[in-house]
Amino acid sequence: xxxxxxxxxxxxxxxxxxxxxxxxxxxxxxxxxxxxxxxxxxxxxxxxxxxxxxxxxxxxxxxxxxxxxxxxxxxxxxxxxxxxxxxxxxxxxxxxxxxxxxxxxxxxxxxxxxxxxxxxxxxxxxxxxxxxxxxxxxxxxxxxxxxxxxxxxxxxxxxxxxxxxxxxxxxxxxxxxxxxxxxxxxxxxxxxxxxxxxxxxxxxxxxxxxxxxxxxxxxxxxxxxxxxxxxxxxxxxxxxxxxxxxxxxxxxxxxxxxxxxxxxxxxxxxxxxxxxxxxxxxxxxxxxxxxxxxxxxxxxxxxxxxxxxxxxxxxxxxxxxxxxxxxxxxxxxxxxxxxxxxxxxxxxxx
Ligand code: DOR
Ligand code: ZN
Numbered sequence: 001x002x003x004x005x006x007x008x009x010x011x012x013x014x015x016x017x018x019x020x021x022x023x024x025x026x027x028x029x030x031x032x033x034x035x036x037x038x039x040x041x042x043x044x045x046x047x048x049x050x051x052x053x054x055x056x057x058x059x060x061x062x063x064x065x066x067x068x069x070x071x072x073x074x075x076x077x078x079x080x081x082x083x084x085x086x087x088x089x090x091x092x093x094x095x096x097x098x099x100x101x102x103x104x105x106x107x108x109x110x111x112x113x114x115x116x117x118x119x120x121x122x123x124x125x126x127x128x129x130x131x132x133x134x135x136x137x138x139x140x141x142x143x144x145x146x147x148x149x150x151x152x153x154x155x156x157x158x159x160x161x162x163x164x165x166x167x168x169x170x171x172x173x174x175x176x177x178x179x180x181x182x183x184x185x186x187x188x189x190x191x192x193x194x195x196x197x198x199x200x201x202x203x204x205x206x207x208x209x210x211x212x213x214x215x216x217x218x219x220x221x222x223x224x225x226x227x228x229x230x231x232x233x234x235x236x237x238x239x240x241x242x243x244x245x246x247x248x249x250x251x252x253x254x255x256x257x258x259x260x261x262x263x264x265x266x267x268x269x270x271x272x273x274x275x276x277x278x279x280x281x282x283x284x285x286x287x288x289x290x291x292x293x294x295x296x297x298x299x300x301x302x303x304x305x306x307x308x309x310x311x312x313x314x315x316x317x318x319x320x321x322x323x324x325x326x327x328x329x330x331x332x333x334x335x336x337x338x339x340x341x342x343x344x345x346x347x348x349x350x
Pocket of ligand 1: 020112141223225255
């Protein structure tokens with residue numbers, strides 16, 4: 001039940017622990033949508049070609065900083081794309097010099113621009129061992145890619161076949177299971193008491209697979225991992241509102257132009273940067289747990305990443321429905337903004 005008495009909420013400024021900013025014209029168009037509300041973000045490295053080395057990360061960070069809107073104070077936290085050729089010493093240098101916050105593991109072929117991802121996990125073991133030694137987190141896209149595994153089962157199978165063995169081999173490695181979508185993943189994280197956390201996206205707290213498939217196909221709700229059945233969405237909401245420090249926000253806001261989404265083989269990704277905070281406030285309010293919003297968006301992430309929470313705050317005010325643009329214009333074409341399917345009453349004053 002919503003808590004009718006709370007109509008204003010001031011929380012520490014949030015961070016986004018999983019974000020796609022892209023490059024070039026798309027970067028310039030989407031970056032202000034994040035910097036308006038967020039202080040920091042873990043920036044995904046799946047560009048073409050990917051951000052693999054410390055040198056790539058320095059250059060990409062420079063391009064992001066150059067694209068910042070006037071007056072914005074925003075810190076991009078860079079990640080390196082793990083390949084079977086990644087040099088452990090380059091990763092060590094990148095982390096120790098403050099260039100890269102984390103390394104990103106995409107199983108080869110799992111999602112957008114993941115062709116250079118990992119096929120043979122033994123090949124990346126030396127990198128993982130260095131990361132364990134220096135306390136550098138590994139962000140994991142937790143889906144197997146075998147064509148004979150049903151797409152709705154790819155996350156639980158990844159946990160059993162990849163994550164559990166990996167954690168046994170390198171137990172000191174600090175891992176973030178990103179964009180979890182299943183009760184199985186929530187249970188696994190909850191039952192594990194060391195070196196494991198999970199991010200949850202805005203959209204997976206709101207949509208289930210019916211939103212994509214029932215009553216006509218809705219490409220703007222298609223992302224990876226694909227949304228699962230309703231019971232899983234409910235498990236994600238329970239985890240997010242629980243205050244458990246192992247769960248925190250990673251929007252996975254992933255812009256693609258409308259022509260790239262609306263085609264015979266459309267891209268995976270949902271663009272939630274503009275309205276994420278209003279959407280989350282609505283979800284937490286509906287669950288009567290607004291008091292836990294700050295932990296999810298602003299406290300639990302910094303704690304896992306061993307960074308201080310932000311000092312400044314944002315205020316959310318409840319009122320008449322707030323409208324966000326249906327899409328933003330970029331030089332590459334329009335990008336549709338996530339439609340939660342219900343009115344948003346929480347206005348963000350930042
Ligand atoms: O839906 C997704 N889009 N999932 C991912 O893992 C990648 C992302 C993208 O880059 O578009
Ligand atoms: Zn992503």
